[in-house]
Amino acid sequence: MESIDARGSCLIAGGGLAGLTAALSLAPRPVVLLTKAPLGAEAASALAQGGIAAAIGADDSIGLHLADTLGAGDGLCDEKAARAILALAPSAVEDLARRGVAFDCDAQGRPMLGLEAAHSRRRIVHGGGDSTGREIMRALACLVRQTPSITLLEGAEALQILAENNRVLGVYARTSHGQVIFETSCVIIATGGIGGLFQHSTNPPGSWGQGLALAAKAGAKMADLEFIQFHPTALDGASFPLKLVSETVRGEGAILVDDTGSRFMADIPGAELAPRDIVARAAWRQMAAGRRIYLDARRLAGKFARRFPAIAGFCRSEGIDPAKQLIPVRPAAHYHMGGIAVDLWGRSSIEGLWACGEAASTGLHGANRLASNSLLEAAVCGRLVADSINGLAQNFPRKRQPARDQVLIASDPAPAQKILSPAAGVLRDGDGLEAAAAELLPLAQQEGRARDPALVALMIVAAALRRQESRGAHFRTDFPQAAEHGRRSYLYLEEAIAAAREITLAPAA
Numbered sequence: 001m002e003s004i005d006a007r008g009s010c011l012i013a014g015g016g017l018a019g020l021t022a023a024l025s026l027a028p029r030p031v032v033l034l035t036k037a038p039l040g041a042e043a044a045s046a047l048a049q050g051g052i053a054a055a056i057g058a059d060d061s062i063g064l065h066l067a068d069t070l071g072a073g074d075g076l077c078d079e080k081a082a083r084a085i086l087a088l089a090p091s092a093v094e095d096l097a098r099r100g101v102a103f104d105c106d107a108q109g110r111p112m113l114g115l116e117a118a119h120s121r122r123r124i125v126h127g128g129g130d131s132t133g134r135e136i137m138r139a140l141a142c143l144v145r146q147t148p149s150i151t152l153l154e155g156a157e158a159l160q161i162l163a164e165n166n167r168v169l170g171v172y173a174r175t176s177h178g179q180v181i182f183e184t185s186c187v188i189i190a191t192g193g194i195g196g197l198f199q200h201s202t203n204p205p206g207s208w209g210q211g212l213a214l215a216a217k218a219g220a221k222m223a224d225l226e227f228i229q230f231h232p233t234a235l236d237g238a239s240f241p242l243k244l245v246s247e248t249v250r251g252e253g254a255i256l257v258d259d260t261g262s263r264f265m266a267d268i269p270g271a272e273l274a275p276r277d278i279v280a281r282a283a284w285r286q287m288a289a290g291r292r293i294y295l296d297a298r299r300l301a302g303k304f305a306r307r308f309p310a311i312a313g314f315c316r317s318e319g320i321d322p323a324k325q326l327i328p329v330r331p332a333a334h335y336h337m338g339g340i341a342v343d344l345w346g347r348s349s350i351e352g353l354w355a356c357g358e359a360a361s362t363g364l365h366g367a368n369r370l371a372s373n374s375l376l377e378a379a380v381c382g383r384l385v386a387d388s389i390n391g392l393a394q395n396f397p398r399k400r401q402p403a404r405d406q407v408l409i410a411s412d413p414a415p416a417q418k419i420l421s422p423a424a425g426v427l428r429d430g431d432g433l434e435a436a437a438a439e440l441l442p443l444a445q446q447e448g449r450a451r452d453p454a455l456v457a458l459m460i461v462a463a464a465l466r467r468q469e470s471r472g473a474h475f476r477t478d479f480p481q482a483a484e485h486g487r488r489s490y491l492y493l494e495e496a497i498a499a500a501r502e503i504t505l506a507p508a509a
């Protein structure tokens, strides 16, 4: 296996908003940027519709944004981290505009602000109507390609982190030139979320938590893994990933109805704009009772196609005209609040390993993410990671590691998906989670394409089993109440494996 001396460079795995922001903010420090797919493809960032939350309206403040974030986080946000990240949101939006992102503006040139669920103010900055992510990725990808300090390797996949004594020494990767080892002691994981571990998801299929597997196998601590947000209104159509009918459609007045025409959110506080977990559970219960659910946006007929051109387009391609017809929707795995445990600067528990974006868990989101706080986190924390690394000595001297010949194979999340989806969905219980842990353990322990996705699924299941309460996006039907004091959860891979072994060894009841 070829060994590449990248000791003066920082290696970034992931070319979404978090990875690109880190790469640009590190310039002129040399960066090797690996993206599994061509830049912009297979990144959740490119799919984002709603926009970025930032307290920039005249009636808004960081304090109000923080209060809404803490409310959605259901007692589990790290308030200090949340305050610091939200305070940097307005400047992150300015940075993006400076980097060429064209946000939608009013006649006076001020950003137009949208409203989303559980936000007390209009504070969602958007671009291209409902194509915010595409617009952001267009501008940043263009800049990355023009930045001489960034070596961009598209179609290159980080497969394993080489670490010893809790220090990063390099990364095994598959590139268009075959498998190589990048020798570096500075690695940033920005590989996105875990929706690809579920059968119904809005995430790109490649988003199955590969960065979590890489970090956990190297010994890194994970946080809040049990908290997965299910978006209540994915288009219940034929495409994979499922297309998202953004919250902003409900923000503009669309309502949820079942197949009898009954508005099932009418009596729930916040109605259609209640926090996502509440809407998702209400929708899930309707479906469990045999109903289909729909979004009724017909009252927006006059402006729907103009305000939501992308949604109108994919509805049309499924034969639905939102101006005249109901849009069939269902809950789908959408966002992971948990991830690699990091501090505000993105530092993980391993020296030389940083993480940012959806792969990281900073404590901003707590038990549930406030809509549009994730692009914001990716943009702010990509920059904070770069600040942290820029504060270090210019080079990362390490002894050269001998190349090890090791054949690493591509992963297949399908076997883990079948086990995780029914067990760790919108509603969970101990029996289902234990059965899933027992089924995942052999997959997670044997060499093969299923192993790494099974490892991530197993850690999620172990974290969900440990949390014997219902809070935010984690709902246990056997523990439906919230515990008196909520605490963030932390987990190492070894602990998840030990818990699963215990389950398999326990005598049957």
Ligand SMILES: Cc1cc2nc3c(=O)[nH]c(=O)nc-3n(C[C@H](O)[C@H](O)[C@H](O)COP(=O)(O)OP(=O)(O)OC[C@H]3O[C@@H](n4cnc5c(N)ncnc54)[C@H](O)[C@@H]3O)c2cc1C
Pocket (backbone or CB within 6 Å): 013, 014, 015, 016, 017, 018, 019, 034, 035, 036, 037, 040, 041, 042, 043, 044, 045, 046, 047, 048, 049, 050, 051, 052, 053, 132, 133, 156, 157, 158, 159, 190, 191, 192, 193, 202, 203, 204, 206, 207, 210, 211, 244, 334, 335, 356, 357, 358, 359, 371, 372, 373, 374, 375, 376, 378
């Ligand atoms: C449909 C949809 C709509 C959304 N809408 C919004 C919204 O309006 N507002 C908001 O705030 N959030 C939204 N989100 C969430 C938000 O888009 C994501 O949380 C955010 O974009 C994550 O950015 P990221 O850079 O961490 O990951 P991503 O953008 O997912 O990028 C991850 C990158 O890592 C690469 N990668 C993965 N594994 C490897 C590997 N092993 N080696 C190399 N590269 C790898 C992938 O190819 C990809 O380039 C939405 C999400 C979805 C799915």
